[in-house]
Amino acid sequence: REDICPDTMTQLQNLERFSCPLCLFLFNEPVSLPCGHCYCMQCANKHLDHEEDSGIYSCPECRQEFVSRPLLVRNNILAFVVEELRKTEGSNEDCVDITDGPCRSPPRQHPHSAGPGDVACDVCCEVKLKAVKSCLQCIASFCEDHLQPHFDVPPLRKHKLVAATAELENSICSKHYEVMKIFCRTDQSCICYLCSKEEHKGHEKVSAAAERNEKQNDLQGSRKRIYSKIKRREKDMMTFQQVEDSINVSVENALAHTENVFTDLCKIIEKNLSVIKEKAISRQKAEVSRFKKLRESVHQEIAELREKDRKLENLSRTDDDISFLLNYSSLAQCEDHPSIRIRRLRQFEKVPAVVLEAKDKILDVLDRECAKIIMTISGTTASSEPEPQAYKETRDVPDSREGVKTPDLILENRKDDPVSTFDISNSSDDHITKKRPNFSKGRDKFLQYARPIAMDPSTANPHLFLSKENRKVVFSSEELCYSASPQRFAYSWQVLSQESLTGRCYLEVERSGRGVLVAVSYKDISKDGTFRQCMFGDNEKSWALDCFKNSYEFRHNGIRTSIPGTWSSRVGVFVDHDAGLLLFFSISDTMILLHKVQTTFTQPLYAGLWLSDGAAAEVCKLV
Secondary structure, three states: OOOOOHHHHHHHHHHHHOEOOOOOOEOOOEEEOOOOOEEEHHHHHHHHHHOOOOOOEEOOOOOOEEOOOOOOEEOHHHHHHHHHHHHHHHHOOOOOOOOOOOOOOOOOOOOOEOOOOOOEOOOOOOOOEEOOEEEOOOOEEEOHHHHOHHHHOHHHHOOOEEEOOOOHHHHEOOOOOOEOOEEEOOOOEEEOHHHHHOOOOOOOEEEHHHHHHHHHHHHHHHHHHHHHHHHHHHHHHHHHHHHHHHHHHHHHHHHHHHHHHHHHHHHHHHHHHHHHHHHHHHHHHHHHHHHHHHHHHHHHHHHHHHHHHHHHHHHHHOOOHHHHHHHHHHHHOOOOOOOOOOOOOOHHHHHHHHHHHHHHHHHHHHHHHHHHHHHHHHOOOHHHOOOOHHHOOEEOOOOOOOOOOOHHHHHHHHHHOHHHOOOOOOOOOOHHHOOOOEOHHHHHHHHOOEOOOOEOHHHOOOOEEEEOOOOEEEEOOOOOOOOOOOOOOOOOOEEEEEEEOOOEEEEEEEEEOOOEEEEEEEOOOOOOOOHHHHOOOOOOOEEEEEEOOOOEEEEEOOEEEEEOOOOOOEEEEEEEOOOOEEEEEEEOOOEEEEEEEEOOOOOOEEEEEEEOOOOEEEEOOOO
16 A cells, blocks of 8 residues: 555554454454464454364364363463554554454444344454355354455365355264265265265265255255145135135024024013013902902901991890890891801912922023033034033943843842942943843843832822822822921922832832923932922932933933933832942833942932822832
8 A cells, every 4th residue: 555654554564463363453362272372362262162062172273172171371471562562553543543443342333243133254253244155164154354365365265155154063074073075875964074984984975066966956846846735735725714714604603593592582581471470460469359359348247247236235225125025036137157268379389489490490401402502513422521520420321232131140240249230331322322221031030129119198299199009199280288297398299108118129100191200219308498409319319210201311419311212101110229229211011221320328218209290100019
């Protein structure tokens, strides 16, 4: 540079002589490596930190390797010389602007600074500039300034430069720390020169560049296949969108229809409530009007009697015998009015119990139907639902593939283990698909455990009429006059048997009408508590088979299980109290097992019947 004075040239030469080879600025806290080369303290530490992952440390200039991280020793003489040089340069600032560089001054923002996601120059210290190239031999990335030696220095010109990348370590052999330039076709892996002479000796090997050229030709085919897959997936995405739209429309329609139906149900309930209110108020007015007329009639009669009594009193005080005799006959006559029988309207007292019963039935139907709706939405069946915890003591009907056991087999099993009688394992099969075991040939075996069973009148609800030695129960719409009894069911239309079902016991019930519950229960079941406490099958003290017109339902502790099957008018019940076994059968020309309960009975059991309006049931006389 012709415009630079000789003194300035000397200063520049001194700068180059006493500059750090890494940051290219004057030394700042110069330190020496064991090989003798000097660097800035900060530059040396950054270089060693960069090599820490590999575990092998080296000098950036001579490439001498160190087994452990070398100790950096401060070079006091060099530090003194650099300090004196700075003082000299400070007095000649008008000749040349000397800067201490990024290692000595706070970093300044540079237009080419590396940002997030950019590859930074490995040589820059404070201000990391954006790297433009990476060297596969140096295993480093350089900015434009630090890349210049690769164009100026002849040995560095032979290095292979690639676009700046942060994955240079992938090009280094993890075993020999050499650049991998060879591809082993035998092992399909990139290797270094030393690997090719050792563990890959004798393998088919080519240069990485040659293998890349060959793979480059296959790349277009791979891209075509990927493009084809993309098109198929895009088509699938369109299908997904159509299905999603269809689902949304279906759900919206289903919800709208469901909401309309439930709104109609609410209106129907409100309408029925209005009808009930109207009927109740109408009956109230009629009864009040009747009693008002009776009250007026009685009041008039009382007034007439008092007037006659007053006349008789006056007559008793007269002294005229003739007048007394003439008037006495007419006044002494007293019409014998028939006594007024006041019948208390107890039907209104029964309304709350009937309403509660209706509520429970409606809720049962609603719960059952809502469960069907939810299972329809979920795409499942009743069999896929988990068994309720409170219902684990019950057992499903056995599959037709399992052996059917007669009472003989039951007794044979009890010789070894009385609790294991009639061992029927749970099955997750749908009830509808099951073929129920036929016990027709073994009914005689059960009949040997039959005993006379009669219902207890002291427990019968006032709406139940007993006949045929208390074996037949008929529902009565009018309340019957029964004596008060603490054992009588006050609100539930139920009755218990007189005899307890101890040991083994078998009975059959013939039914007719709308609905009948055939049950077994502990005697201390509530008689005047809540509906749930009293009703057979809705508490832990009773087990009941609800017989509808065309189907059955088992109940215990509020848990209900539908049992589709062959309907008949007669139901058989077998109890083995000691073994905790309870069986329900459908009796016709065949004897079909409907349901089995395996539990532990803690009290004596009694047969029980519940009748709906218009129903009748009779305990059959088997002995």
